[in-house]
Amino acid sequence: MQTIDSCEYIWEAGVGFAQSPPLNYIHDLNRTELLRLLLTCFSEAMYLPPSSDNTILNPWVSFFCSTENRHALPLFTSLVNVVCAYDPVGYGIPYNHLLFSDYREQLVEQAVQILIVTLEHDGGGLAHRPPSPSSMEDQDSVGPDNLFVNYLSRIHREEDYDFVLKGLARLLVNPLMQTYLPNSTKKIQFHQELLVLFWKLCDFNKKFLFFVLKSSDVLDILVPILFYLNDARADQSRVGLMHIGVFILLLLSGERNFGVRLNKPYSVHVPMDIPVFTGTHADLLIVVFHKIITSGHQRLQPLFDCLLTIVVNVSPYLKSLSMVAANKLLHLLEAFSTNWFLFSASQNHHLVFFLLEAFNNIIQYQFDGNCNLVYAIIRKRNLFHQLANLPSDPSSIQKALLRKRKSPDAITGISRTSSQETVSMEGSRPAVPAEPGTLKTSLVAIPAIDKLTEKSQVSEDGTMISVLKMEHSHASHHTPQAVHSPQADHTPQAVHSAIVAASDTESVSGRDNEDVFYTEAEMERRRMSSTSSTISCTSQSHWAPTPDWVLSWKCKLPLQTIMRLLQVLVPQVEKICIDKGLTDESEILKFLQHGTLVGLLPVPHPILIRKYQANAGTAMWFRTYMWGVVYLRNVDPPIWYDTDVRLFEIQKM
Numbered sequence: 001m002q003t004i005d006s007c008e009y010i011w012e013a014g015v016g017f018a019q020s021p022p023l024n025y026i027h028d029l030n031r032t033e034l035l036r037l038l039l040t041c042f043s044e045a046m047y048l049p050p051s052s053d054n055t056i057l058n059p060w061v062s063f064f065c066s067t068e069n070r071h072a073l074p075l076f077t078s079l080v081n082v083v084c085a086y087d088p089v090g091y092g093i094p095y096n097h098l099l100f101s102d103y104r105e106q107l108v109e110q111a112v113q114i115l116i117v118t119l120e121h122d123g124g125g126l127a128h129r130p131p132s133p134s135s136m137e138d139q140d141s142v143g144p145d146n147l148f149v150n151y152l153s154r155i156h157r158e159e160d161y162d163f164v165l166k167g168l169a170r171l172l173v174n175p176l177m178q179t180y181l182p183n184s185t186k187k188i189q190f191h192q193e194l195l196v197l198f199w200k201l202c203d204f205n206k207k208f209l210f211f212v213l214k215s216s217d218v219l220d221i222l223v224p225i226l227f228y229l230n231d232a233r234a235d236q237s238r239v240g241l242m243h244i245g246v247f248i249l250l251l252l253s254g255e256r257n258f259g260v261r262l263n264k265p266y267s268v269h270v271p272m273d274i275p276v277f278t279g280t281h282a283d284l285l286i287v288v289f290h291k292i293i294t295s296g297h298q299r300l301q302p303l304f305d306c307l308l309t310i311v312v313n314v315s316p317y318l319k320s321l322s323m324v325a326a327n328k329l330l331h332l333l334e335a336f337s338t339n340w341f342l343f344s345a346s347q348n349h350h351l352v353f354f355l356l357e358a359f360n361n362i363i364q365y366q367f368d369g370n371c372n373l374v375y376a377i378i379r380k381r382n383l384f385h386q387l388a389n390l391p392s393d394p395s396s397i398q399k400a401l402l403r404k405r406k407s408p409d410a411i412t413g414i415s416r417t418s419s420q421e422t423v424s425m426e427g428s429r430p431a432v433p434a435e436p437g438t439l440k441t442s443l444v445a446i447p448a449i450d451k452l453t454e455k456s457q458v459s460e461d462g463t464m465i466s467v468l469k470m471e472h473s474h475a476s477h478h479t480p481q482a483v484h485s486p487q488a489d490h491t492p493q494a495v496h497s498a499i500v501a502a503s504d505t506e507s508v509s510g511r512d513n514e515d516v517f518y519t520e521a522e523m524e525r526r527r528m529s530s531t532s533s534t535i536s537c538t539s540q541s542h543w544a545p546t547p548d549w550v551l552s553w554k555c556k557l558p559l560q561t562i563m564r565l566l567q568v569l570v571p572q573v574e575k576i577c578i579d580k581g582l583t584d585e586s587e588i589l590k591f592l593q594h595g596t597l598v599g600l601l602p603v604p605h606p607i608l609i610r611k612y613q614a615n616a617g618t619a620m621w622f623r624t625y626m627w628g629v630v631y632l633r634n635v636d637p638p639i640w641y642d643t644d645v646r647l648f649e650i651q652k653m
Helices: 025-041 043-047 059-064 072-085 103-120 133-141 147-154 158-176 191-204 206-213 218-232 236-253 256-261 281-295 298-317 323-336 349-365 371-379 381-388 394-406 410-418 468-475 486-490 497-503 520-528 547-554 560-580 585-593 616-633
Strands: 439-441 453-458 464-466 607-612 650-652
Touching: 025 043, 025 059, 025 103, 043 616, 059 103, 072 103, 072 147, 072 158, 103 147, 103 191, 103 616, 147 191, 158 191, 158 206, 158 218, 191 206, 191 218, 191 236, 191 616, 206 218, 206 236, 206 256, 218 236, 218 256, 218 281, 236 256, 236 298, 236 439, 236 607, 236 616, 256 298, 281 298, 281 323, 298 349, 298 607, 323 349, 323 371, 323 381, 349 371, 349 560, 349 607, 371 381, 371 560, 371 585, 381 560, 394 547, 439 616, 560 585
Parallel strands: none
Antiparallel strands: 439 650, 453 464, 453 607
């Protein structure tokens, strides 16, 4: 054994290896069993409670990913190549999976699980530490102790990136493939593990992330993610899948190229139960997000901030929204800006701030091509006037809360009555809840959006500058105590309005302690016991809206740009309608299309991007989610069933 060069026995061609060995199902079966055994040895983390203290390292994983294992490189290469080279469709023969046993699929599934577990292992403490310039230099010169992370971060050839990206996209899109013959193609079931692997690739190898974003290939990842999000929105057993999908989109949206790529026309038309539309991938993203918010289950409410942050991040680059997408955005504003929703939780007004920021970005930077959105804003102008005149007196607040008690289903209650749904795509099936008896694993709470992201300002040359320093000067005027005091109204106007508006989406909920981890069940109990929708509020005091609190954020609503647009365009549109007797929408759109607001709007605000920022809270979430997926994907045979698992709770729906 000592004389064997294991690099000659890599299992599949691909990254760093050109020869493709002949398939041998006996070898595949043996490899699968060995990987399953290794996975069992690696699973010590399941028996430790959720904690940010990551000092306990599994000796099996440590050895497997260290220099002591002289086969580490060929093993890593074999695992990556086996996963990315796998084609479940095979030779393209319908029903071929019913005629032949596919031993390779079992191997691929075990391989991707071993990969994500080893990449999660923080051998040298660098994996989840927010990178500083000096630490990044150290990492470049030495590399992390975990050789698998090291190897992953050092993949650099474009042909290797292309092989990995195309392989992952092929597997992620597999469950979406439709044919005229039902069940004629094999459907893989390990898409959650693939999403975690894609996340790890983007996280550890920034050059891979930039490769993904530099071409339209990123859309081959986007479309299946949106399909999974839309399909899982009503199923509480798949809430983890919803989170990982949203986290990936949040990561991608922090890069300008992602917003630019979304302008590509959407012509694939994967069957989803969303309204039929003609438009771009940006329209698809907005329509799916609207569907998640208005018809997803209540456990998804903590994701609303993330969903709207993604929309804000891409909004400055969206050249032409369809009428369907424009109406969906205005409908969300209508739902989120009602008095009873704004006053029912301490963080709800943040959602309005995000939407207004997205509208401002499009108006200031992409006005010319967005006549549909401008028209939708004009039609719904009362929403903006109502926000500007939001009542803050005690009697109005109490009246709004009384309505909340009569209609507790806040978002979905509004949306299902006032959203104009059109016919869904042909061949789609509605999202359905989990079947009774379905197993699920609990997750820890995700951090607030201001802990998940770091704000950067886009400069004229396209580079990003952190706005942390600007915010520190503002922070002294924006403390949790300030929201209850009249002094909160007197924020210095020298701070740019865009920064002020963004700062108002900071958490004031006491979620700063990232080392306190709650399971979803605990989160739900806490949420039900308080009027606030705050996810992991550590304060036991009963929150109640006050006039001072309303005034503290009402005065910062970024309405100036939209109000100026309405002031200029509404009289013009009304005059044209009267003079020409217009009732046809298309004529008004044509007028808006050729209109201009140059010199009439306020000076364009700086573009603010909220980039995903790794922290202890998200690291813990990923660990519990990943092991939960591994647990549920290995119930036959039941490796860990009925053992003393402590990392998460196993729950039956």
